[in-house]
Amino acid sequence: MIVREVTVEGFKCFASAVTVSGFSEGLNVVYAPNGTGKSTLFEAIRRALIDHHGVSGKDAESMRPWDRTLPPTVWVTLDHAGERWRVHKRFLDAATCELSRWDSAESRFIAVERGERADERVRMMLGRTGAPRGLSREAHWGLAQVLWAPQGAIELGPLAPELAARVRESLAAQVVGARGAAIEAAVGSKYNAYFTPATGKLRVGKRASQLVSLQNTLEQARAGLARAKENYERARQCEARVLALQERCAAHETSVRESEHQVRERERARDTIMAQQTRAIEASMRMRESESALREARAEWDTLKRARNEIEAQTRALDEALQETDREQMLLETERLSLAEAVAREQASEQAEEALGASEGALARAARAVAHHDAIVESAQRLAALDRAIEAVVQSEGVLRDTPAPTSAVLKRSRQLQADRASTLAALEAHSLTLTLTVERAMVVHQGAQTVSLEAGERHVVRAPGRIALTLEGLASVSVIGDGLSDATAKLLDKKQQIEAIAAALVADWGTDDADELMALTARRNEVERAHAQACARRDALLTSARREVLVERIARAREALTSLNMGDPIEALAGAREAHERVLEALSRVGSSRDARATRGQRERAVQGIAERLALSRERTHRAKDAVEAAQGTVSALEARGLDEHAALRRIEHNELAFDAARTAEAHAKRALDGLENAREEVQRAMQRHKQELALLQQARDGLRTEEGRLDELRNGATFAVLGRAEEELADREQDLARQMLEAEAIKLLHETLTAARSEAVARVSGEVEREAMRVLSALGQSPAGTMSLTVSEDFSPLSVRTGTGLAVPLGALSGGEREQVHFAVRLALAAVLAREERPMVVLDDVLVATDDERLTRVVGVLEAHAKDMQIIVLTCHPERYRAAIARHIDLRAVREGATAVTSPV
Amino acid sequence: MVGPMVRVIHTADWQMGMRAVHAGSAAERVRAERLDAAERLASMVRARGADFVLVCGDTFEDHHVDRALVSRVVEILASCRCPVYIISGNHDPMVPGSVWSDASFRTAPTVHVLREQAPVEAPCGVVLWPCVATARHDENDPTRWIVAPQDGRLHVGLAHGTVESVHREEPWYPIARDAAERAGLHYLALGHFHLPVLYPDSAGRVRMAYSGTHEPTRFGEKGGGTALLVTFDSPDKSPEIEQLQTGRLRWVQVERTLRERTELPALFAELAALEGKDTTLLRVRLEGVFALDEQESLESLAELVRGQFLYGRVESHLRPAPTDARWTETLPVGPTRDAALKLSRWADPECTDRPAEIQADVAARALLELYVMAAETDPS
Known part of the structure; x- marks a missing residue:
């Protein structure tokens, strides 16, 4: 990009339109004193080329002229890609951007883009690094970050990553070349068809390569083969099971035949035993017959033996019975004597007990007479006490009548009237006349009905309401009259009279109105009443136990009863009865009680009766023994008459015993035979059971076989082998396809990786060119003899250190300010030189080498002249003398602003 | 007594339903070709006027092949229009529930599956001595039970096994090199080895032979795809053996x-x-x-x-x-x-x-x- 002309209007110090033109494609020196607008001109170019036309805000407002509201407007004419272009950008007010291209045919610029598209296209011209909307910071300048150095800011900071990459790409592109890039693009395109660039993994999803679908198909084929194998294997297993089941069936059939044979064998054995059973039963019958005969012979033997024994036993019993009869007869006689004695004693006892009854009756009558006597005495005493109590009551009632007394209510009323009278009198006294009379001599004084005798010198006070009239006996009548009776006094007087009248009426019965006397009367009355009450209580207590009439009647009845007993003195009669009773008791104790005598008599009677009964029994036994002896003798006689004696019976028994033993042996043999039969039957049962089990197993095996055969038949219908074969073939096909694709993919990957690695190595090699170019600039500035120093830049192309000829790495911070700015200047120029291989770039240096001495600055001019062959360099300076000797286009900005000729061609 | 001339077709190792993993996508075709080859053989039997056919084991690759295939094979055998005598082999041994119990065998009266080791009367007064394989593996010589009487009749044995000196990875059912001579057989028809091999006796007369499989089964089988037409003139003479080409692949x-x-x-x-x-x-x-x-x-x-x-x-x-x-x-x-x-x-x-x-x-x-x-x- 080569700037040819810049027009600024309404932009900071450029309120009016100013056009700076005549820029060459090589070195340009724009000079002017401070404040003329050099940096503003640079800013105007920068904003025109980089900023979005629609920027706003405080920073954007700063573009306006200081005291004007004009819209900042910039026109930049430039050459790019062999054509001339003009950028027209107006900010803030009716902001706009227009990109025009010079049309040679029409000799005028023709707009090609407007608005944002124009912004974007201009930025692309500058370096393909787009700026975001708004005022672009240096970081967003793109390549201009390297190529344009603002005032006093020659130092090159770390490049933005994308810019560093852009620079490296640019370097790589130069290394690779157009055809190499085309090959790389083709490789990359094919690689991207298979793999994702970011991860290097096979693409999946919509953009997946055919390889992935082949892999999927292969997996499906594998799954299909697995299923086919499984089915085929199932069929093979089923086949094996069928075979095994057939063998099992055959084995079971053999077992069934064997078990059937066993059953027949066992049945034969059982039948043999059953034939022996008949013989055993016959032997058993013989045994029973022998047993019966033996039993009969033994019975006869027993009968004979029993008869003889009976005769012997009954003979002995007869003797014993006779002896016992004699003994009982003697005992009977003895007992009869004892019984007579007991009867006599019983009679004596009854007589004594009768006498005792009589004495007890006499004793009881005497006791009753004494009791009647005691009752008479006691009732008479109680009657006397009752009479005394009644008399006391009568007397106390008389005293009570003779002792009147006011009641408590009268006493209370009397005390109240006295109080009222006292208060009335007090009130009257307050309204009374007081006459104090002191007599000089004894005299009698009459006041109304009252007469008072006064001693000489005695003082007498008379107090009366309204008027006092008294008579000094013998001397004078004195009347003292006051102001007259007042109504109140009159009322008090009336009240006093009424009270006195009531009080007099109240106590009229008692003869006194004195309260103490009245109270004494009352106390006396109370005492009399208490005595009366006590007398009444005592009388009532006696009456409660028995009334007087009752007591009198009780005495009368007792006297009558006593009289009826006719016993004289009851006390003496009682003592006599007691003595007679004692005598009777004594006589009774001697003979004993009639009850005991009766008991003894009963015992004797029972003993007599018992002996008589035993005697009868003995006599009975005697008779029976005689009969038994006779009967046994009859039996023996009968047997002997049949010719049976002990010897013959014994022989018959022995014969039958032998026969029985023989029969029993035969029976045992028969039982043993039966035992064998049972076993044989069980054997038959077991054999049949086994046979049944074998049949069941055979049936089971056959069922299983049928099931498996059916299953096998089904599986054969599925042609599992054919399916398996086709699945294997398909898998083989898919594997071949995949192998082909896989080989291609792996080859592409290897090619891509190999190419990328080779490219990285090449780029790493060309990065060194920047360092070498920068060193050449530094050498030209005289910092280092060629080849004795080296510069190291970082990955983002910012200078790191300078390595001296001795190999010592000096960090950039350790250099002087001038040296440091020269290093940065060198790196910028080196980068510009590298980038210039693509297109001639525009380098702007706005008063950047401020710390460089004049001598080196002279060399800087030489360096700039040399690099100006490959790039446009615009130097903005306020020191034109420093560049005066430079082969450059010199532009006097002040003259331009003043309208004078401002551009001088290179010398 | 033996007639003037007895013609016997000797074949073996059809291995119907064979897996052909090594044949890739052509596996089905390979299996189909084995049926075609059997049909060709049946037509040869008819064309040559054979008196009967001997199939010496491994007719089927396995017991669990497709039943339709079994039926088809029985049909082909029945189409020979002469008695066909079959013994089992190590691939299809005579065991309960085997392929030999398939109902289709009962529909073809001329097809005789020899289930027991007992002499069998064949046409032309020939006595057959079948060595029935009853297991997949057996280390005993299957022919040792044969004691053919020298009664002027033609005694022919059928066996499936490995003749001494034939190298096989699975040395089951070993058969002595002089088995036919020792058993008194005039001819011992063998199966198991997939290539045709003739074994002359000490007098130089061929008395036992492998017919080879009727259709080759895999790579490396050089030969095969054959059956033998064995012609007996008399018991005293060596049979005349003609190799028939039945295979196509x-x-x-x-x-x-x-x-x-x-x-x-x-x-x-x-x-x-x-x-x-x-x-x-x-x-x-x-x-x-x-x-x-x-x-x-x-x-x-x-x-x-x-x-x-x-x-x-x-x-x-x-x-x-x-x-x-x-x-x-x-x-x-x-x-x-x-x-x-x-x-x-x-x-x-x-x-x-x-x-x-x-x-x-x-x-x-x-x-x-x-x-x-x-x-x-x-x-x-």
Whole structure:
């Protein structure tokens, strides 16, 4: 990009339109004193080329002229890609951007883009690094970050990553070349068809390569083969099971035949035993017959033996019975004597007990007479006490009548009237006349009905309401009259009279109105009443136990009863009865009680009766023994008459015993035979059971076989082998396809990786060119003899250190300010030189080498002249003398602003 | 007694329903061809007026083949119009539930499946001695039970197994080299080996033979596709044996190691000149080196193989010739050329600095890709 002309209007110090033109494609020196607008001109170019036309805000407002509201407007004419272009950008007010291209045919610029598209296209011209909307910071300048150095800011900071990459790409592109890039693009395109660039993994999803679908198909084929194998294997297993089941069936059939044979064998054995059973039963019958005969012979033997024994036993019993009869007869006689004695004693006892009854009756009558006597005495005493109590009551009632007394209510009323009278009198006294009379001599004084005798010198006070009239006996009548009776006094007087009248009426019965006397009367009355009450209580207590009439009647009845007993003195009669009773008791104790005598008599009677009964029994036994002896003798006689004696019976028994033993042996043999039969039957049962089990197993095996055969038949219908074969073939096909694709993919990957690695190595090699170019600039500035120093830049192309000829790495911070700015200047120029291989770039240096001495600055001019062959360099300076000797286009900005000729061609 | 002349067709190893993984997309065709070959054989039986047919095992590849296929095979056998005697083989042993229990066999009265090892009366007074295979594997000689009486009748054995001296990977059912002589058979018809082989006895008379499969089964089977017409004049004479060609498919395997630039075009011409491409299965294995500019020829060859033959496959293990550096000089100097040189070096199987994870074949292919892309971007 080569700037040819810049027009600024309404932009900071450029309120009016100013056009700076005549820029060459090589070195340009724009000079002017401070404040003329050099940096503003640079800013105007920068904003025109980089900023979005629609920027706003405080920073954007700063573009306006200081005291004007004009819209900042910039026109930049430039050459790019062999054509001339003009950028027209107006900010803030009716902001706009227009990109025009010079049309040679029409000799005028023709707009090609407007608005944002124009912004974007201009930025692309500058370096393909787009700026975001708004005022672009240096970081967003793109390549201009390297190529344009603002005032006093020659130092090159770390490049933005994308810019560093852009620079490296640019370097790589130069290394690779157009055809190499085309090959790389083709490789990359094919690689991207298979793999994702970011991860290097096979693409999946919509953009997946055919390889992935082949892999999927292969997996499906594998799954299909697995299923086919499984089915085929199932069929093979089923086949094996069928075979095994057939063998099992055959084995079971053999077992069934064997078990059937066993059953027949066992049945034969059982039948043999059953034939022996008949013989055993016959032997058993013989045994029973022998047993019966033996039993009969033994019975006869027993009968004979029993008869003889009976005769012997009954003979002995007869003797014993006779002896016992004699003994009982003697005992009977003895007992009869004892019984007579007991009867006599019983009679004596009854007589004594009768006498005792009589004495007890006499004793009881005497006791009753004494009791009647005691009752008479006691009732008479109680009657006397009752009479005394009644008399006391009568007397106390008389005293009570003779002792009147006011009641408590009268006493209370009397005390109240006295109080009222006292208060009335007090009130009257307050309204009374007081006459104090002191007599000089004894005299009698009459006041109304009252007469008072006064001693000489005695003082007498008379107090009366309204008027006092008294008579000094013998001397004078004195009347003292006051102001007259007042109504109140009159009322008090009336009240006093009424009270006195009531009080007099109240106590009229008692003869006194004195309260103490009245109270004494009352106390006396109370005492009399208490005595009366006590007398009444005592009388009532006696009456409660028995009334007087009752007591009198009780005495009368007792006297009558006593009289009826006719016993004289009851006390003496009682003592006599007691003595007679004692005598009777004594006589009774001697003979004993009639009850005991009766008991003894009963015992004797029972003993007599018992002996008589035993005697009868003995006599009975005697008779029976005689009969038994006779009967046994009859039996023996009968047997002997049949010719049976002990010897013959014994022989018959022995014969039958032998026969029985023989029969029993035969029976045992028969039982043993039966035992064998049972076993044989069980054997038959077991054999049949086994046979049944074998049949069941055979049936089971056959069922299983049928099931498996059916299953096998089904599986054969599925042609599992054919399916398996086709699945294997398909898998083989898919594997071949995949192998082909896989080989291609792996080859592409290897090619891509190999190419990328080779490219990285090449780029790493060309990065060194920047360092070498920068060193050449530094050498030209005289910092280092060629080849004795080296510069190291970082990955983002910012200078790191300078390595001296001795190999010592000096960090950039350790250099002087001038040296440091020269290093940065060198790196910028080196980068510009590298980038210039693509297109001639525009380098702007706005008063950047401020710390460089004049001598080196002279060399800087030489360096700039040399690099100006490959790039446009615009130097903005306020020191034109420093560049005066430079082969450059010199532009006097002040003259331009003043309208004078401002551009001088290179010398 | 044997008549004046007995004609017997001896065949084996039809292996119907065979898997043909190695035949790729032509697998179905391969299976179909086996049926066609059987039909051809049946027509030959009719044409030659054979008295009966002996099928010596492995009629089917497996018991679990398609039932329709079994029916079709029975139909073909029945179409011989003469008795057909079949024994089982190791692929289709006589076991319960086997393919031999298929109902279709009961529909063809002339087709006799010999299920037991017992002599069978065949037409013309011939006595057959079938050695029935009852398992997939057996280490015993299946013919040892045969004791054919020398009664003036013609005694013919049928067996399926491996004759001593025949190398097989699976040495099942071994058969003694002198089995026929020892068993007293006039002829022992064998199956299992896929190529026709005749075994003369100590007197020089052929008394046992493999008929070979009626249709070749795979690459590397040189021969096959045959059956035998065995003609007996009398028991005392050696039978006359005629080999019948029943197969149609050719399984061709070409293995070449290329060294010169002229060899690839020559191979192309050779393959292009092959006849019967539509019945030929071709597998080409290439090794050696090639010039990268021969890539087009290589692709043409692959196209020829894949496109014109019934089945074709080229396995290329070629690598760019180490001396062929001319084309790399046409690449731009820089990364592209560096990468090409590196890949070229790695493509050599003898390369010592190739990373272990990179295979020479992949490197060769990568180089080839680079070559193609470079050619596409070459402005000239």
